[in-house]
Amino acid sequence: MDSQRSILIIALAFVSFLLWKQWHQDYGPEPVTQQPQAEQLDHSGDLQLSADAFGPQPTATTPVTSQATAQSEQVVRVETDVLQVEISTRGGDIIGLKLSEYELTKDSQTPYVMMRRQTGFDFIAESGLIGRHGPDDKNNTDERPLYQVSQSNFKLTADQQELIVPLQYQHQGLQIEKRFIFRPGQYDVGVEYHISNQSDEVRVVQNYQHLLQTIDGGKDSSFFMPIYRGGAYGTDADRYKKYKFKDMQKRNLSIPTQGGWAAMLEHYFVTAWIPDQQADNKLYSLIDRGRGVIGVLGPVMQLQPGEQTVIATTFYAGPKIQDNLAELANGLDLTVDYGFLFFISQPLFWLLTLIQGFVGNWGLAIILITIIVKGVMYPLTKIQYESMAKMRNLKPKIEDLQARYKDDRQKLGPAMMELYRKEKVNPMGGCLPLLLQMPIFLALYWVFVESVELRHAPFMLWLQDLSAPDPWFVLPVLFGASMFMMQKLTPMTVTDPMQRKLMMWMPVAFSVFFIWFPSGLVLYWLVSNLISLAQMLYIYRGMEKKGLHSRKA
Template sequence: MDSQRSLLVIALAFVSLLLWQAWQTDHAPKPVTPVTEQSTTTSAGSADLQLSSSGTSAQAAAPVATQQVITVSTDVLKVQIDTKGGDIVDLTLPAFTLTKDSDQPYQLMRKLNGFEYVAQSGLLADGPDDKRNSGRPVYSVAQTNYQLANGEQQIVVPLTFNHNGLEIEKRYIFTAGKYDVRVEYLLKNTTAQTKLVQSYQHLVQTIDNGKSSSMMMPIYRGGAFSTSDKRYEKYTFEDMQETNLAQSTKGGWVAMLEHYFVAAWVPEKTADNQLYSLVNNGNGIVGVKGPELTIPAGESLTIASTFYAGPKDQDNLAAIADGLDLTVDYGFLWFISQPLFWLLTLIQGFVSNWGVAIIIITLIVKGVMYPLTKVQYESMAKMRNLKPKIDELQARYKDDRQKMGPAMMELYRKEKVNPMGGCLPMLVQMPIFLALYWVFVESVELRQAPFMLWIQDLSTQDPYYVLPVLFGISMFVMQKLQPMTVTDPMQQKIMLWMPVVFSVFFLWFPSGLVLYWLVSNLISLAQMLYIYRGMEKKGLYTKA
């Protein structure tokens, strides 16, 4: 196999991979029949879990307090909590703007007409959230606005409720500079009987059929979970519509992903938990139930979990729960992407510019790959030198392919040329290129990161398409410098049009990724000229 054909096959494989990923996103199998209303409850031992995203109770009960929304503001979070259920119904991230030129903070969770994305939690069995009891409780609060003052490290937001002698204090504990919030239930049984409680936490999001990704940028939006057996598993809205998730695990977590951001519930790591999913009124629900716990008469109990809502910061996520950092989904090449991301962030720490860091990591990768690149270009040059002899053999044995094969192999052996020499180095390099692709697509650190001049956001496409055009020109020049060994006219035309095709594809790619490919091509050009010049001096290569 000659090198031009290898390049064509690998390039088409790369494009096919992207197209397949886009197809998986856009055309996943849909359920034959929708989940009915009866599917909105699930067994919880002796109790049923009410999964009402609208907060409607199963039986009417007079509220013990006025339903209202309280606001909590820290340096990194602004959260609205509905006193009915104590649910998080709105959450914005002040450190992240909606777009590069916008002053509007990024709204991760919201409850609007026709769409909702909220975080709910409660107590089942003898708790107030069980549908056999009073339904969702309306908590009492001392104030409706909480603000983290300068110098303060924590805000504690207490919500109180008394349910049939079970005194409940639901606490949200916010910490300065952190996106993870500790959620506690402080329970006291003031009755003469034993109380049974079971906590649950889940995320509710409207299933929107609108596509949030392009063909070349398949961006996932949906659920995910982790168990003791599976550190990270996606659970799409289509999966929720087809089958209810039901997993028992020690620890674990559930999450909803939205490109650079994630919301997750992380229960106690040592507890025996149950993960579940449902579809209710067009909303996808993914959650976790804790074990059933008893509270003897006159005794107290504390149940705690962690709620995270913020950017996919791998270090912070890894510290919160095992596998939560894998929501930064690098795909099947994660073991290559993770060290490359570590190196990229290390470089950026010195140069303070992600664009410059991309250029430097490209230099490093191409430098490490130089021995393979040298083998590749030398093999291509040798194959070109052999072309007259190959043409002669093909003419001699054009009617006898059984003899032509051994004759070609003998020629390669005699001239000490490996016909696969130009292909194998490229195959070795492709996983690195693909791994870097996912680093640039998935890393929140590159979101709205400026480079220079007109490139002010490396996570979005080049607004003036300069980088894709320059990439196409560099690819065309590389083709002209490479020895052309492809003889089939159709393949020659395909090779000729490849720079144009890739330039069109790259119009919608993140500018950071196109910058990497452009710099990689320029380095390859320099390496190619250096290698061929050395071979010319030794008489091993002759220009066309």
């Protein structure tokens, strides 16, 4: 083995490849494809589906999707301590939603906008009743029902534990009240249908709820700060699965499940419909006028004359706070997507939040978790550096063997292995510990990128947002300097001029590379390098005392 640095280059290249591959799969460009053949648009522009679009049903039922501009509608505005919501009386849909506790940009004093209906871009939450007698069924009407409401503004006051926003509608003998239930400090909203059959005949309805978002537009992503914008769902068989817009364009989703959920994701935030978790539901998706739709279809319900019933679902729109999401539905917390190393990222995130709870600063928490991780991995680090030092000390003997058997490669291999055995050196001793540390590196990367708790979190001095790049490039430059110092402590043994130049320029390349990374992540790497320098000095000093290491070797 010529040099452990060659292994380091391969390892870093491998890590970069994994990151690129994951980003390309999740956030890469979405090709424009034609809509599925099962979908047709009638003369009014409303979506029509084939009879099997939702799978076998008692009747061919199709929800009517809202137009961007609907006549005679009112907008009901609801304000709580954490939400600002706009509800259209046309269908009782949520057409606007802001998060009062999250700023659009750092120190902007402007609430983060999650949902909106505007020219050229829609992101709304629709829900309704279809079926033989459903007011939202395409077979019954050409437009969504127009609900009646007693007032246009509602506000959850400090002394209220619950705010109910009721909307009323009558249809074919059915008295329908659609209720939105808000509670203080909560991003989940109860959405209930209180239905009373006041006719003399059986009435059949089926509830649905879906999220509708324009496919083109609203995307702001890069390799260094990936932002997935698209669908996701969970079933009783598959707790979490992304369903991108390009997947919706290829085929309509149709999955029966008990419980389940359907969502739209956008980096730190999630919007989701959570139906009755004990009911037999069906998840579906479709494309409607350039807008992706993903939702949940509930079971068919028959109401006898005079019978009353309540259909309850939950709507969530807010930050990806894992504990809160886990309570709402199985797998919804996995929308905090740590990738294939989630089983490592989740304990690391738990430890990070635990530390932050004590120190009260996310930057200090990052420094402390770095010290803990490096301390736990110290035995591997010791093996790595000792192996690199021993291999460097063997360089003269290795060069002698290479000169002796330069024309006989078959004898060179056994001679090298005999030398390693005699000197008690493992040629892979410096590589394996590095490879074992790589999953920690990747897991922490996704923790820092995905955790909403780090969004706009200040550290100190000029670092006032750990989720954003360092505005003064101080951390990337310090990282490059620390990497240069580590190179000085481990002189090069490679003889190839190209490799030597590559290694010399690596600190500069990584400093430039890290300019676009979140400052919290660069802070972790800088502290990790500083600890590695201290560990390297300590290990080499101990080896020199035993006569096992010479920096001039």
